Amino acid sequence: MxxxxxxxxxxxxxxxxxxxxxxxxxxxxxxxxxxxWQDEAYATEQAVADLDEQTEQARRAVLNGERSPLYYYMYRYRHDEASLAQVTGLWRWQVRRHFRPEIFAKLPLKTLEKYAQAFQIGIDDLRRPFDSNACLKNKPSDRHNRNNHD
Structure with missing residues (x-):
């Protein structure tokens, strides 16, 4: 060009x-x-809309008791299994296993701390994402914008 x-x-x-x-x-x-560039903006907006839909589906799965809150946060903070495993130092199969609510409920504090640190949230918010408006706190976009402007 x-x-x-x-x-x-x-x-x-x-x-x-x-x-x-x-x-x-x-x-x-x-x-x-x-x-x-309009074409690039359109593609970006479509990708963000798809990610938002995945996050909403994950939220519903958590509310229905099908998945642990970790599953929701993974999508909310734009991770996938591989990147979440990498940032926490866990194996991918472990992350996938922790999506099961009965397994997540028994995780040791040390493991929960790894996840909380990866998402930059508190452990209580990690355990109960919809109770204390945790979904409204520490929005990824707010954190990203704050880091870029400081």
Whole structure:
């Protein structure tokens, strides 16, 4: 793409920031900035909507007693089994096993602390995500924005 053709669509997914994109000028690559691209913004919004739907399905599974709160938090904080296992230092099969409510209820404090630290939440919130408005506290998007602006 030529430098002059780099989109400047003021994407709301950029939150007022700019993104570096490489384009060509006189046959050589150069860095330029973009305020967004409608196609990229659409794809991002669709992906976020899909992730939100997965999170809602996980919430319902927890409320129905089919899965442990860990399952909900995994989706809420945009992890998958592999990344959650990696960040906690546990095996993937262990994480998957901890999705079972009867197993999760018996987890030692040390294991719960690993999960709570991974999500940057308290152990009580991890155990009861829907009781004390834990879902409203420490939203991933708030934490992400706070870290980027400090």
């Amino acid at each position: 030529k430098i002059d053709d780099i989109p400047q669509d003021d994407s709301k997914t950029y939150h007022g920031h700019r993104k570096v994109i490489y384009g060509t000028r006189n046959g050589h690559y150069e860095a330029a900035t973009s305020t967004g």
